[in-house]
Amino acid sequence: MKGAILFDGTKCIGCEACVAACKEQNNLPATVDPELTAYTWTVVEQRDKAFVRRMCMHCESPTCASVCPVGAFQKQPDGPVTYDASRCMGCRYCIMACPFGVPKYQWDRTVPIVQKCTLCPDRIARGEAPACASVCPTGATTFGDRDQLIGEARRRLAAAPKSYVPRIYGLEEVGGTSVLILSGVPFAGLGLRTDLPLQPLPMLTWQVLSKIPDFVVVGGAFLYGIWWITNRRTDVQKRSTQQAAQPK
């Protein structure tokens, strides 16, 4: 099963039970920051008379996993994008690159690590839903197989078209995410970027990096060729000067 979350904004009442459950599950400090931080891994924001949850989108083709020089982020087959703190050297490229602004840093620590929602991989492995999904009283946050949740989302859109913006956010953005969002108000009003490309962002750098082996070979040959040509010229010059200097 490819684990995913469906967040239905029309069902959210802003009770923040998910926030509290996440805090408890991960032993985080009780203070709820107004936006995502290293110590608050999910938030519920009220925008435009609606509620929206912010959390890691667990992208299918995660930008963080692509940019991390030491491979600290991995997309797991069962859904979560996990972070291995033991690898991290704190370059913060993930924070800079994530299109959803998810990874956050422990700026207050002298030995800091990156922190973000983990999608509770231990719970998923035990067959349970992530902490947030398991406590949501209204079913705004549900957990299941990505394809099945997409089907469910489509059913809801078809059944009550007037209640929803006709789009599943996360279906295709940056190659698709494992957190799918339905909303009754325009997504841009919820602070969700609607200008993201459909192509996964890692393709933008892979296009360049994948050409490197070819470049090394061609470049090396080219430079060697220039040396060979210019060196021969000097050799020929030297030889002709030597010949001219020889007594006849």
Place this chain on the structure above:
Amino acid sequence: MNATRWLEVRFWRLVFLVLAATGTVAAVLRFTRGLGASTNLSDQFPWGLWIGFDVLCGVGLAAGGFTITAIVYVFNLKRFTPIIRPTVLTAFLGYVFVAVALLFDLGQPQRIWHALVMWNPHSVMFEVAWCVMLYTSVLALELSPIVFERLNLERPRRIVHAVSVPLVIVGVILSTLHQSSLGSLFLIVPEKLHPLWYSPLLPVLFFVSAIAAGLAMVIVESYLSQRAFNHHLEMDLLEPVGRAMVVALSIYGILRLQDLARRGVLPTLRHPGYEGGMLLLEVGLGVLLPIVLLAIPKVRMRQAGLVTSAFLAVLGFVMHRLNVSITGMERAAGVSYFPSWMEVAVSLALVAVGFAIFGWAVQYLPIFHNPQGSSPAPRG
């Protein structure tokens, strides 16, 4: 030593001491209190001066190393040999400066070796890290004959000298890769980097600008060496460097203009806002003006004109990198960033130490002497 010279030396020694002292205090604060307390970085703005200036500019300004060695060893223009040693020394110190600056910027610098054993070939930063590490080693090897000469170790010197050409070729390839990759780092944020600076051409722009900046630094280094050590390069060597700068800057300027036009952002400059103003300054002062100045033979053939143009080009280069990494990222980040005094203090202290080591190296190593067995007359 006359009175003004004595004052000048004393003044710069004082500057060095002040910078080293504040830098040390800032360093202690950085490592005892963490990044949050010592920098103005944040989740919204994770990369600041230490990346934008120390890394992006440090690597680029050291580009003279691969350019000049290529000119002499690959293109066989032997008359530029006197430029090699000081340029390679500048480049080596530049890369060491970048590495030390990284130790400040990384959240866990003691793990900087992780990239050696934990690989992610999909990451531009992984590629930059490896190329920089390898190229710093190449630079160290290219410098070693100077040390061997000083220590009278003839055999090692000859061994390294024998592999000069392959070493330089490897150096050019490594440099091309990582100079362009510093630009590639920003390819992944099309929705965050301002359209005046975001471009699919970022790797090419970074590479070409590095060549121009490296050449400019050759001229700047020669000028500063003259003031400090009374060693300078003859104008008949520096003037062609100036001409090469015109070519490099022009190619860069054309690429930039084409790119801006093709992506439809030129009209926005008609009513430039903050970002537009920064771009006009960057391109006007750092690209157009040096091109115009250096294209005029009367300006180029005089030291004052050459050095001024070189300084302008360096300024423009620094502005470009800071605009890409800081100015261009502010709007999307929703915050404006200015470095803390500690960030500035560390960066300036590292630059000062770099200058000091250069001066020390000039005293104890044959930096301004030609390699043994090479033809052009030693520089005056």
